[in-house]
Amino acid sequence: MAQLIDGKQIAETVLATVTQTTGELSARGITPGLAVVIVGEDPASQVYVASKSRKAKECGFHSVQHTLPADTDQATLVALIETLNADPAIHGILVQLPLPDHIDSGVIIQTISPEKDVDGFTFVNVGRLGTGEIDSAFVPCTPSGAMIMIERARGRDLSGLNAVVVGRSNIVGKPMANLLLAANCTVTIAHSRTANLPELCRSADILVAAVGRPEMIKGDWVKPGATVIDVGINRIPAPEKGEGKTRLVGDVAYDEAEKVAGAITPVPGGVGPMTIALLMANTLVAACRTAGITPPR
Numbered sequence: 001m002a003q004l005i006d007g008k009q010i011a012e013t014v015l016a017t018v019t020q021t022t023g024e025l026s027a028r029g030i031t032p033g034l035a036v037v038i039v040g041e042d043p044a045s046q047v048y049v050a051s052k053s054r055k056a057k058e059c060g061f062h063s064v065q066h067t068l069p070a071d072t073d074q075a076t077l078v079a080l081i082e083t084l085n086a087d088p089a090i091h092g093i094l095v096q097l098p099l100p101d102h103i104d105s106g107v108i109i110q111t112i113s114p115e116k117d118v119d120g121f122t123f124v125n126v127g128r129l130g131t132g133e134i135d136s137a138f139v140p141c142t143p144s145g146a147m148i149m150i151e152r153a154r155g156r157d158l159s160g161l162n163a164v165v166v167g168r169s170n171i172v173g174k175p176m177a178n179l180l181l182a183a184n185c186t187v188t189i190a191h192s193r194t195a196n197l198p199e200l201c202r203s204a205d206i207l208v209a210a211v212g213r214p215e216m217i218k219g220d221w222v223k224p225g226a227t228v229i230d231v232g233i234n235r236i237p238a239p240e241k242g243e244g245k246t247r248l249v250g251d252v253a254y255d256e257a258e259k260v261a262g263a264i265t266p267v268p269g270g271v272g273p274m275t276i277a278l279l280m281a282n283t284l285v286a287a288c289r290t291a292g293i294t295p296p297r
């Protein structure tokens, strides 16, 4: 039976450190500020944004939410980001994705000042991570949170371990691979064209699934004793709960994999809570950098 890596509990410890440091900073006259921007009325995005704004307040941040109508034009959104870039009370800017089709997300993301880019999506921060300048980068929150969970399971020294990351997106797979590489793992990135995926996965001491396909990774794809991080969030029908009901599952067939793995994250309650905790941690780091203070690790 694998050790359960409890994302909720680890996220609470991250948030407790953020809240405590925020208190110390505020006593010195610096309150971390997070601006969350949402365009349109996508219900899932609204839930995410509300929970980010609420968590920011709970941490003691100055929390601002800009909710713009779905027909907002790109120039208006660019102007808002530029205003937030110039606002000294705001240390972190998050634009909730996806944006409506008539807006070029790339243009909007690259308008965010790299020093306020707490999602880590600007070219400057991607470049810093890719060149190993992690201490000066903002690293995307999901892989950053996953990395903390890996370290909890295996310790800080990951040197020489084989890591396989399934998925090559810019927001999860690629930054995850860069973090593992920076930690001296031997990293393979797999994707939809990868040959012999089950065999490749079985070579992994650390297996990260970021695919978006429910329970694709089976128990016999997992190396005995491996650390399995399931980033996937998939909603599937759950007729056993009643007509029309659904439930969340990851990209890993949990019931099978937990019999083989050494440690594994659940879905829900795994990587998900870490993502929001790391957004708060990144915002605190942004505020510390602005104030010339060494951020907590």
Ligand code: NDP
Residues within 6 Å of the ligand: 142, 166, 167, 168, 169, 170, 171, 172, 173, 190, 191, 192, 193, 194, 197, 210, 211, 212, 213, 231, 232, 233, 234, 271, 272, 273, 275
């Ligand atoms: P993307 O759709 O952007 O990327 C999915 C990746 O999986 C692609 O690289 C794709 O390969 C690869 N892939 C798809 N099918 C297969 C297959 N059959 N075999 C191997 N690889 C495959 O997704 P994201 O990275 O944005 O998200 C991945 C999952 O993580 C989703 O379930 C998402 O909901 C979840 N997520 C969870 C977060 C959290 O907080 N826990 C945050 C962000 C995402 P190719 O490039 O070849 O198309």
